[in-house]
Amino acid sequence: xxxxxxxxxxxxxxxxxxxxxxxxxxxxxxxxxxxxxxxxxxxxxxxxxxxxxxxxxxxxxxxxxxxxxxxxxxxxxxxxxxxxxxxxxxxxxxxxxxxxxxxxxxxxxxxxxxxxxxxxxxxxxxxxxxxxxxxxxxxxxxxxxxxxxxxxxxxxxxxxxxxxxxxxxxxxxxxxxxxxxxxxxxxxxxxxxxxxxxxxxxxxxxxxxxxxxxxxxxxxxxxxx
Amino acid sequence: xxxxxxxxxxxxxxxxxxxxxxxxxxxxxxxxxxxxxxxxxxxxxxxxxxxxxxxxxxxxxxxxxxxxxxxxxxxxxxxxxxxxxxxxxxxxxxxxxxxxxxxxxxxxxxxxxxxxxxxxxxxxxxxxxxxxxxxxxxxxxxxxxxxxxxxxxxxxxxxxxxxxxxxxxxxxxxxxxxxxxxxxxxxxxxxxxxxxxxxxxxxxxxxxxxxxxxxxxxxxxxxxxxxxxxxxxxxxxxxxxxxxxx
Numbered sequence: 001x002x003x004x005x006x007x008x009x010x011x012x013x014x015x016x017x018x019x020x021x022x023x024x025x026x027x028x029x030x031x032x033x034x035x036x037x038x039x040x041x042x043x044x045x046x047x048x049x050x051x052x053x054x055x056x057x058x059x060x061x062x063x064x065x066x067x068x069x070x071x072x073x074x075x076x077x078x079x080x081x082x083x084x085x086x087x088x089x090x091x092x093x094x095x096x097x098x099x100x101x102x103x104x105x106x107x108x109x110x111x112x113x114x115x116x117x118x119x120x121x122x123x124x125x126x127x128x129x130x131x132x133x134x135x136x137x138x139x140x141x142x143x144x145x146x147x148x149x150x151x152x153x154x155x156x157x158x159x160x161x162x163x164x165x166x167x168x169x170x171x172x173x174x175x176x177x178x179x180x181x182x183x184x185x186x187x188x189x190x191x192x193x194x195x196x197x198x199x200x201x202x203x204x205x206x207x208x209x210x211x212x213x214x215x216x217x218x219x220x221x222x223x224x225x
Numbered sequence: 226x227x228x229x230x231x232x233x234x235x236x237x238x239x240x241x242x243x244x245x246x247x248x249x250x251x252x253x254x255x256x257x258x259x260x261x262x263x264x265x266x267x268x269x270x271x272x273x274x275x276x277x278x279x280x281x282x283x284x285x286x287x288x289x290x291x292x293x294x295x296x297x298x299x300x301x302x303x304x305x306x307x308x309x310x311x312x313x314x315x316x317x318x319x320x321x322x323x324x325x326x327x328x329x330x331x332x333x334x335x336x337x338x339x340x341x342x343x344x345x346x347x348x349x350x351x352x353x354x355x356x357x358x359x360x361x362x363x364x365x366x367x368x369x370x371x372x373x374x375x376x377x378x379x380x381x382x383x384x385x386x387x388x389x390x391x392x393x394x395x396x397x398x399x400x401x402x403x404x405x406x407x408x409x410x411x412x413x414x415x416x417x418x419x420x421x422x423x424x425x426x427x428x429x430x431x432x433x434x435x436x437x438x439x440x441x442x443x444x445x446x447x448x449x450x451x452x453x454x455x456x457x458x459x460x461x462x463x464x465x466x467x468x469x470x471x
Contacts, residue, residue, distance in 0.1 A: 123308055123310035124310050126278075126283050126304065126310065127304070127306060127310040127311075127312070130283070130302070130303060130304045131323050131326070131327055132300055132324065132327035132328065133326065133327045141323075145312070145314045222314045222355075223313050223314065224313055225311075225356060225357055
């Protein structure tokens with residue numbers, strides 16, 4: 001319990017101490033950090049919905065034979081090459097950042113969920129079929145639980161890449177707030193940049209320790225036969 | 226008596242490798258009667274599991290026809306799997322109730338059925354346990370309870386005892402016979418154990434491989450409960466063995 005609280009509090013204390021030491025307005029730093037996190041959360045939610053729906057649609061059968069190679073090419077697409085163009089088209093907006101984050105997060109999610117679905121034992125699928133479940137019930141009561149390990153694994157990988165993409169996208173698009181703009185503003189100061197990165201690492205580490213690692217452990221236990 | 230399920234000219238070819246057209250089943254014709262305990266025996270490769278999957282609707286690509294008795298549907302069938310196939314994320318009680326969800330029974334009735342099956346199979350203490358916490362015998366009890374919870378007219382069983390130790394298997398066979406006599410479903414089972422078939426079945430279809438086909442259907446008229454160490458039992462075992470290995 002004490003450890004949990006420490007992990008929750010650590011990022012805040014760090015931000016507070018950091019802003020005092022570096023003589024940055026604390027409010028500005030918190031706004032930047034939370035703006036970026038909100039963008040990330042929205043992008044993650046969209047990516048989960050899209051990845052899960054497409055994984056369920058395309059994980060097997062004739063559709064898989066057509067779709068999976070296409071998705072494999074798409075995931076290798078150098079997204080950032082299109083970023084300046086997208087910024088011109090959509091402006092320096094939240095939407096531009098979120099769209100690029102979605103594109104980053106969706107692939108590890110999609111392929112992990114697909115592999116979870118493909119790894120389900122055939123007799124479990126047959127048992128679900130014999131139970132007579134169809135439509136929404138089948139999605140919710142069978143495909144959803146069996147896809148959870150892949151969803152968690154994909155989230156860990158996807159969000160890992162997303163933090164990097166988040167800062168990069170914010171810098172390239174030049175949105176006026178967020179962590180990207182923070183690093184951009186203080187690009188002249190080695191120490192502030194270094195402490196900023198350290199702060200991000202503490203935040204990511206805390207999130208992993210508090211959220212993702214327990215979920216990962218739990219999701220695999222649940223599927224233990 | 227009317228057949229609950231009849232097969233006409235069932236042929237199944239595995240065409241995955243075009244150069245080796247493997248005929249898993251060739252021209253199978255069969256009628257199984259209501260309330261009958263019917264068993265397929267045969268060596269591996271005789272297509273008995275495939276035949277069971279075709280009859281239960283799990284296997285959809287075959288030629289020939291499967292006809293159910295009038296008024297019967299897929300909802301009147303249940304399946305017990307060799308490796309239990311319990312849903313690992315659900316508790317024992319939830320596994321048993323899984324088939325009731327699609328049948329849209331009122332929640333109170335679902336709970337009553339689950340409680341009854343838990344009691345019938347001595348699983349009450351494990352109602353909230355997950356499958357991985359149970360022994361093999363307990364898991365297959367859950368598998369059978371789940372299959373029976375929906376009150377099926379036909380109970381398909383694919384080598385249901387082959388993953389269990391011999392003591393547990395004998396116990397479960399006894400329980401199955403009791404339940405069959407109480408509830409009178411049609412039981413259609415696959416096994417490679419001739420002894421099990423002679424102990425349980427009314428009729429035994431002997432399958433031979435390459436291509437899989439019914440070599441003969443043996444009537445088992447031994448009186449129940451069957452004495453395993455009797456002359457009649459051994460004689461029938463030998464008879465079946467000779468059909469498979471002439």
